[in-house]
Amino acid sequence: MRRTISWAAVVLTALVLQSTVFAQVKLADAKPDLVYLVTAVLAFLEGPAAGAMAGFFGGMAEDFLLDQPKGITALTLTLVGYTVGTIRQYVVTPSPILPVLVVGATTTAAVLFNQLVTFLLGQLTVGAGYVIKVALLEGVYNAVLTPFLFPVIRRVAESSRPTKVFRW
């Protein structure tokens, strides 16, 4: 229960920051997306189930702030959380660069997937070149933010983790 509350707090904080501070930080046509970042990091730390839950609720909340059909971001981020959490279980390197790379690559892939679904629904209004450019930039921006936010999210996640459960 405590963990669910901490995850919810992390996702909600990301959403508030995204809709206020980061909605205004636009460089070269793109801005970072904290909800994508937080989903990837939570999945990375807590595994596929927590990742999928965080992705679904964070994505659904973000969908209600957009004009596109609601549910697309929820679908994207559910899959992001599950995939990152699953892959993470097979990777054992303690490298500190790993989360940065994971967040960057995941964000780019997720934006592309998100726009693919938008395209399939006939709602895409921009060209493919623009989508790819924004996806890459958003990946880079999220990767750059990861070293600052990853320790904070890890601290919240670990402080609420029950001590008797052993995880690798």
Add this chain to the structure above:
Amino acid sequence: MALYSRPRNTRLLVVSLVMASLLTITVDYRGGERGPLEAAGQGALQAVAALQSGVSKVVQPIGSFLSGIAHIGSLRSENDALKAQIKALEARAGQSISDRRIIKELTRLLKLTEDLQLKGVTGRVVGESVSNFEWSVTINKGSADKVQQNDPVVSGDGLVGHVIEVAPHACRAQLIIDPDSAVAGRLASSGETGLVVGQRSKPLTMDLVNSDAKVVINDQVVTSGYQSGLYPPEIPIGLVSHVFSRPGSLTATIELTPTVDFSALEFVLVVNG
């Protein structure tokens, strides 16, 4: 949580969440503007607008600084002009620079509304879209101030866009630079009409109905205001910056530079009635 520990449970959970997402997409996509999820969307808009309004007061300078870095080339040329302006401003001691800017902007807005006899409610832009694929702004006026969906939004410089979602004390307006936006425009000098379509941060494009129309660079384009149209007539949209000549084509295409600076929107008029 023990519930999430086994892989089979995890898979079941993910499949349920994916199904829930797909269901939401379907319901919302089919429901359109009157779908059951619209009310929830309006609640979210209201909550976020309140947050944005508070935060934008604090972080607008930071955001402006960061976006300023992106425009550093054009800023350099403005530098000299601004230096002269600083001297003038310093002379007027005791008067806040910010207050003066606000007065100036509101005066321009007032002049435009008087010239065109527009009626509406003046609001402040408190936030931008969360997404990289939507060009919209949040305005701090809503249905409590009689703002309705599809109301035109103008600033002191010209046409900004139209309202796409309304909450009690906030609304969201789609900008005319959104690729989804199309405005019926008219060349001020010749009266030729055409559809002005957004191209993100690139200049707007306008397809002229008459391919033989004579177009001059820097010609002004205004809203055409045909009957039952969304926008009142004569609101400035942009200036012609480029003319494409395609012999044999049924329509002629021109490029416009918008008169409004969409990166620095502050006060806008939501036109109603």
